[in-house]
Amino acid sequence: MAGMPGVSAVWTRAGDRYTRVSPVRYxxxxxxxxxxxxxxxxxxxVDTEAAAYGPEVIATLVDDTTYSVAGDHGGIQRRSQQIPIVFAGADLSRTDLQAPVRSVDVMPMLLKHMGIAVDPGLDGVGYTLPTRPSRGR
Known part of the structure; x- marks a missing residue:
């Protein structure tokens, strides 16, 4: 994998994390x-993939490189990882939640907001969404 065009590094799974087994191609x-x-x-x-059902080997790719199809979930590149998450509603504004929210945080955050217990084994953070008094609706 290290010799493939656009590969930045190769990693192998070691339990609950990955170990880099090639030099980084800066x-x-x-x-x-x-x-x-x-x-x-x-x-x-890369460690987010480290599970018993995860891949044994990962090749990370440099920007503007893919070995996939349209609609995949991307790689570790900043453009693939920094995707805006917008919460909208009558009592929410764009400035109400200033946190580094990840996709895995959405479900625990919504469950917490609805008063439903979040399973402690669930990945993600249940951030508190602001609540404001009703405005007569």
Whole structure:
């Protein structure tokens, strides 16, 4: 995998995390912020796949590289990971929740907001959504 075009690193699963087994190909990273993003987030992002049913080997890819099809869930690149999540409603505004919300946080957050107990084994954070007094509706 390390020799494939666009591969930045190769990782193998070791229990509940991945271990990098190849050098990082920083020379393939052409975007100025790509290296910094990789250094800061690559390990945590590949580790999200570390489960008994996860892949044994992962090859991370540099920006603008894919070996997939349209509509996939992307890779560890910043554009694939920083997707806006918008909560809208009569009592919510865009400034009410300023947190690094991840997709896995949506379900526990909504369950918490609806007063439903969140299973402690569930991934994600149940952030508190603001509530305001009703305005006569």
């Amino acid at each position: 020379d393939r990273m052409t975007n100025p912020g790509e290296k910094a993003w990789f250094v800061q987030h690559a390990q945590e992002l």
